[in-house]
Amino acid sequence: MAVEVAAGEAAAAHTLLYGASFHLEAGTKSILFNLVRNSGVAYSYYVDYDAVDDTAYLAVVVESARSLEEARGAVEEALKPRTPPGYRLRFFEYLWRTSWRSPLNRALALAEYVIKGGDPLRLEQAVEGAVKAGTAWLEGRLVQRGEAAVVPG
Numbered sequence: 001m002a003v004e005v006a007a008g009e010a011a012a013a014h015t016l017l018y019g020a021s022f023h024l025e026a027g028t029k030s031i032l033f034n035l036v037r038n039s040g041v042a043y044s045y046y047v048d049y050d051a052v053d054d055t056a057y058l059a060v061v062v063e064s065a066r067s068l069e070e071a072r073g074a075v076e077e078a079l080k081p082r083t084p085p086g087y088r089l090r091f092f093e094y095l096w097r098t099s100w101r102s103p104l105n106r107a108l109a110l111a112e113y114v115i116k117g118g119d120p121l122r123l124e125q126a127v128e129g130a131v132k133a134g135t136a137w138l139e140g141r142l143v144q145r146g147e148a149a150v151v152p153g
Contacts, residue, residue, distance in 0.1 A: 001075045002059040004143040011118030013051035016137055017058055019130030021047040023084050024060065027091055035074040041066055051116060068149055084134035092131045
């Protein structure tokens with residue numbers, strides 16, 4: 001399922017989508033791990049996102065689901081606005097510190113943020129705020145939804 005998100009300017013939208021994506025898919029305590037994998041709906045899933053100008057998109061892909069209806073229901077549930085619990089914020093801090101040690105990771109994150117129009121001196125603050133926002137900021141911002149399914153013939 002893909003959703004168009006009303007998110008304002010691209011740099012802010014991009015960081016908010018990064019924060020939402022982190023909580024949706026990163027780690028064994030993520031929203032999708034719980035709703036998709038732990039429940040047996042599917043083993044594999046991923047999240048993709050982008051922001052261009054004032055339009056932002058978030059896609060949740062569930063692969064080889066037990067049923068289309070179960071996958072659809074799990075994704076709908078996953079996209080409900082949530083404020084992240086403290087343990088997720090601590091997990092993010094750990095991942096950010098270990099990732100930020102790499103000059104390549106730092107350069108790629110900064111380049112992507114600057115390309116979207118962000119101030120490189122505010123990247124860390126923007127990402128931290130986005131991760132703290134979790135998926136709660138999605139409340140009232142889902143403009144339209146789209147869905148595609150590939151099913152065996």
